[in-house]
Amino acid sequence: MSEPLIYELSVPGRHGTQPPELDVPEYPLPGDRVRQTLPLPEVSEVDVVRHFTRLSQLNYAVDKGIYPLGSCTMKYNPKINEQAARLPGFVGLHPYQPVETVQGALQLMFELQEYLKRIAGFAAVTVQPAAGAQGELTGVLIMRKAQADRGETQRDTILIPDSAHGTNPASTSMSGLRVVELPSDERGNVDLEALRSQATDRVVGLMLTNPNTLGLFEEHIRQVVDIVHGCGGLVYGDGANLNALVGVFKPGDLGIDVMHFNLHKTFSTPHGGGGPGAGPVGVAEHLADYLPAPVVIKVTARQDAAQENAAETRYTFYDPPRTIGRVRSFWGHFGVLIRAYTYIRMLGGPGLRDVAENAVLNANYLRSRIREVYHVPYDRICQHEFVAEGRFADAPDVTALDIAKRLIDYGVHPPTYYFPLIVHEALMIEPTETESLQSLDRYADILLTIAEEARQDPELLHTAPHNAPVRRLDEVQAARHPVLRYKRET
Numbered sequence: 433m434s435e436p437l438i439y440e441l442s443v444p445g446r447h448g449t450q451p452p453e454l455d456v457p458e459y460p461l462p463g464d465r466v467r468q469t470l471p472l473p474e475v476s477e478v479d480v481v482r483h484f485t486r487l488s489q490l491n492y493a494v495d496k497g498i499y500p501l502g503s504c505t506m507k508y509n510p511k512i513n514e515q516a517a518r519l520p521g522f523v524g525l526h527p528y529q530p531v532e533t534v535q536g537a538l539q540l541m542f543e544l545q546e547y548l549k550r551i552a553g554f555a556a557v558t559v560q561p562a563a564g565a566q567g568e569l570t571g572v573l574i575m576r577k578a579q580a581d582r583g584e585t586q587r588d589t590i591l592i593p594d595s596a597h598g599t600n601p602a603s604t605s606m607s608g609l610r611v612v613e614l615p616s617d618e619r620g621n622v623d624l625e626a627l628r629s630q631a632t633d634r635v636v637g638l639m640l641t642n643p644n645t646l647g648l649f650e651e652h653i654r655q656v657v658d659i660v661h662g663c664g665g666l667v668y669g670d671g672a673n674l675n676a677l678v679g680v681f682k683p684g685d686l687g688i689d690v691m692h693f694n695l696h697k698t699f700s701t702p703h704g705g706g707g708p709g710a711g712p713v714g715v716a717e718h719l720a721d722y723l724p725a726p727v728v729i730k731v732t733a734r735q736d737a738a739q740e741n742a743a744e745t746r747y748t749f750y751d752p753p754r755t756i757g758r759v760r761s762f763w764g765h766f767g768v769l770i771r772a773y774t775y776i777r778m779l780g781g782p783g784l785r786d787v788a789e790n791a792v793l794n795a796n797y798l799r800s801r802i803r804e805v806y807h808v809p810y811d812r813i814c815q816h817e818f819v820a821e822g823r824f825a826d827a828p829d830v831t832a833l834d835i836a837k838r839l840i841d842y843g844v845h846p847p848t849y850y851f852p853l854i855v856h857e858a859l860m861i862e863p864t865e866t867e868s869l870q871s872l873d874r875y876a877d878i879l880l881t882i883a884e885e886a887r888q889d890p891e892l893l894h895t896a897p898h899n900a901p902v903r904r905l906d907e908v909q910a911a912r913h914p915v916l917r918y919k920r921e922t
C-alpha cells in the first residue's frame with residue numbers, strides 16, 4: 433500500500449539551479465581553502481519538491497483530519513492566524529528595539545492581556561510564560577512569594593488531585609514544594625473529606641483543573657475553593673481545559689486566585705510536535721503586584737490642558753512592585769500571541785461562547801454514540817472531553833493501545849491513551865468544536881467497527897497499524913535511543 437521510502441535520490445551531475453553566465457574574470461580560489469568534495473545530493477528541482485511533499489504527507493496533521501487527543505485541544509487553526517503572524521511589521525521586529533518603535537506590538541500584547549482578563553475574570557495577566565507548564569511554575573512562585581510576604585514561610589505543600597495532568601506535580605516539585613495527592617470521589621470530583629483532612633497551615637494551595645481531565649465539571653467547586661481559602665491557602669486553576677468554558681463561565685469569579693491559559697489549546701494556534709505555545713497567567717487583584725516583570729501597560733498623558741481631548745496614548749513595559757522576576761527571555765512567544773489575538777478578534781465574545789458550547793456538544797454526542805460499547809466509568813454529562821475504557825470483557829487481551837493503533841489503519845488519529853491514570857486502559861477523547869457531525873459519526877463508526885474486530889479477530893488489533901508508513905514502534909527504544917536523522921548507509 434504505502435510506497436517504499438526512498439531517500440537516495442542523488443544522481444551525479446543532476447542539479448536544480450541555472451547559475452547565470454560568468455560575467456567577471458575567472459579567478460581560482462586558493463586550493464587549500466576549498467573543499468574538493470562536498471557530499472551534497474545532486475538532485476533536480478522536481479526531485480526535491482516531490483521528496484518533501486511526500487514526507488509531509490506521511491505525517492498526520494489537524495489539517496488532514498480529526499485529531500481528538502484528549503486534554504490537548506487539537507482544534508483547527510484558522511489560516512488567517514498564520515496570515516496575521518506573517519505580517520511584515522510583526523515578522524521584522526527585533527526584541528532589542530526601543531519601545532517607541534514597537535508600539536503596535538505592545539498594543540497587541542496589552543489588548544490580549546485585557547481580553548484574557550475579561551474572558552476569565554482576572555485583575556491582571558502576564559503573557560510571558562512560554563507554555564502551560566511554565567505558567568504553572570509561574571503561578572506557584574507567585575503564590576509562595578505572596579505568602580512569604582505575609583510571614584507564612586511554613587507553607588510548603590501543594591495539593592493536587594489524582595486526575596491531574598503530569599505537569600502539575602512536575603512544576604510544583606521544580607518550585608521546591610511538596611506534593612500531596614488527593615483522591616477523586618466516585619463521581620470524579622475532588623474527594624471533599626480528603627481535602628478537608630489536608631487543609632492545614634502548611635498548604636500553599638490547591639491546583640485544580642476544571643473541568644478536570646475526566647472532562648467533568650467539579651460539582652463542589654465553591655466548597656473546594658472555600659476549604660482551601662479557609663486554611664489560608666490559594667487556589668491555582670489549571671486553565672488548559674478552558675475550551676469547555678470560554679465565553680460561558682469565568683474562573684476568577686469563583687475565587688480562583690491564579691490560572692494559566694493555554695493559548696495553543698483554547699485559542700487555536702499550532703502545537704503538537706513540540707510547540708511553540710504560550711501560557712499566560714491571570715491573577716486576582718491581591719496577587720497583581722507579583723506578576724513576572726515586565727507586563728505591558730497603557731499610559732495616557734494629556735498633552736495640553738487647553739486641548740482637553742488631546743490625550744496621547746502609548747504603551748510601555750512596567751515592573752510590578754513585588755514581581756517574582758522574569759520567567760522567560762524577551763517578551764514570550766510573540767508569534768503565538770498574534771495568533772491568539774487574531775482568533776479572539778475574529779470570533780468576538782459570542783463566537784467564543786459558540787466554541788465552548790459546540791466543543792461540549794460534540795464531546796457528548798461522541799460519548800453517547802459509543803458508550804454502550806466502550807465503558808465510560810464516570811458516565812455523566814461531560815464537558816469538552818470524556819474518558820472511556822479501551823477494554824472488552826469478551827476480548828480480554830485487547831488493550832487501549834491496540835485500539836489506538838488500529839484507528840491509524842482507518843486514517844484517523846487515535847485519542848490520548850493511558851491517561852488519566854485513574855481509568856484502566858483509558859481512551860481520552862476530545863473531538864473539539866471544529867469537527868462536523870459527519871466527522872464525529874465517522875469516528876464513532878470506526879470505533880464501533882474496531883470493537884467488533886476485537887472480538888472476531890483480536891490479532892488484527894495486536895499487529896496494527898498495517899497501513900501506516902511505520903508499524904508499531906518500540907516506544908521504550910524510541911525514547912532511549914532515538915534516531916533523529918537519516919544517515920546514509922556507507
Ligand SMILES: *Cc1c(COP(=O)(O)O)cnc(C)c1O
Pocket residue numbers: 503504563564565566597599600641645670672673694709711
Ligand atoms: C496541556 C496541559 C497542561 C500543560 O500545558 P503545556 O502547554 O503542554 O505545558 C497542563 N494541564 C493540562 C490539563 C493540560 O491539558
